[in-house]
Amino acid sequence: MPSFFATALLLSLASAAAVPSKRGSYGSNHGKSKLNIQVGDRPYYLVNDMDEGPLKQKLQKCSEGPFKTTDFVFSHRGAALQFPEHTVEGLTAARRQGAGVMECDVAFTKDKKLVCRHAQCDLHTTTNILNRTDLAAKCTTPFTPASGDTPASAKCCTSDITLADFKSLCGKMDGFNPNATTVEEYMDGTPYFRTDLYSTCGTVMTHDKYIDIVDGWGLQFTPELKTPEVDMPFDGYTQEQYAQDLINAYKNKGIDAKRVWPQSFLPDDIFYWIAKEPKFGKQAVYLDERVDTPEGYANATASLPSLAAKGVKVIAPAFFALTKLDAAGKIIPSEYAIAAKNAGLDIVAWSFDRSGWLNQGGDYYYQYVAKSVNNDGDMYTVLDVLARQVGIKGIFSDWPATVTYYANCFGLGK
């Protein structure tokens, strides 16, 4: 190759690398080649709140960084602790906080286009749809005020509206007030530990737009095929086509399968991808909710070797299922965690920083260790067991910075 062309090629590669968000202005770092990761106040607050001991000392020693992006950190719905979930603003915050893997939960519209929403039917709690008289009329169940002992209700699904309708919505903090007698009261239900500070018409995303943004940042993807809440096939749209469309979105844009971690709670979706799209299938993340009952937990634990034999490579339960207490009240890996490791499965856990205060033993996510959890700093004790004893590959977080701080301190991920 003549050296002029070689030089021009090198120059163009160099400039492309220096401008990561070439596809748009989303969270641009203004042509600087290095993104300045910001973990903010929360990790310091939590470390300070920890019980005294070697882990606290180690984390304190990491206070001045450096902090960089790591794929140990999976952004859960963006940065849902403070930003409306599944919005450009939430993803932008997650990127700044160092998340290396970005989530879009995928649902389909009436015209069978893919959009980012945590559930097919959560528009009434995560967007302003009820306050949009033109679109509220299309909801499966319109708003009904609370009356006597009957709570207020509504049900609005992505499949009730078209892609164009969806794009005109504003994202808001997930929540509702069951006592509401007006739409305005119903929409005002953000949990006490979150905030409406950034809830000023969050920018909703199609799945394609999410891919362009995350690709422009050079990060990895974790789209989840949400379980439909309408009968399938939906107007001729089959579950298989829905699973295929999710993968096609990446293939159409030339995204390397190694950057994509498709998730589902439905084993048939996972097996579909393993069979039909093996490059994506070997990265598929089986979300395991069988652990929610004691009998289901035992069955799930026993089934891990056979899942591995069927080609499943990554298992992802809620993180409570990966730990337990020993007789002395110490947090240790659970039977499930040990079985997953023995079966050669990678483990991704969910979801950190989704629980509010831990002063009363925490919530769902801390159910097996509640007796040893009584202050917010205990979050890092649990994360430490997950990371260094269970050996998880990564963890979803509603506030990626808390995990970024820990992961950088221990050199986890890449």
Ligand SMILES: *[C@@H]1O[C@H](CO)[C@@H](O)[C@H](O)[C@H]1NC(C)=O
């Ligand atoms: C709804 O009303 C009940 C009964 O008055 C009350 O206990 C509860 O806290 C209220 N919930 C909200 C979200 O305002």
Ligand SMILES: *[C@@H]1O[C@H](CO)[C@@H](O)[C@H](O)[C@H]1NC(C)=O
């Ligand atoms: C609903 O819409 C009305 C009229 O546009 C506006 O005044 C009100 O603030 C909106 N409420 C919410 C909760 O967005």
Ligand SMILES: *[C@@H]1O[C@H](CO)[C@@H](O)[C@H](O)[C@H]1NC(C)=O
């Ligand atoms: C657990 O497995 C047993 C035996 O296969 C089955 O009968 C039972 O329904 C399963 N329970 C759950 C909750 O999956």
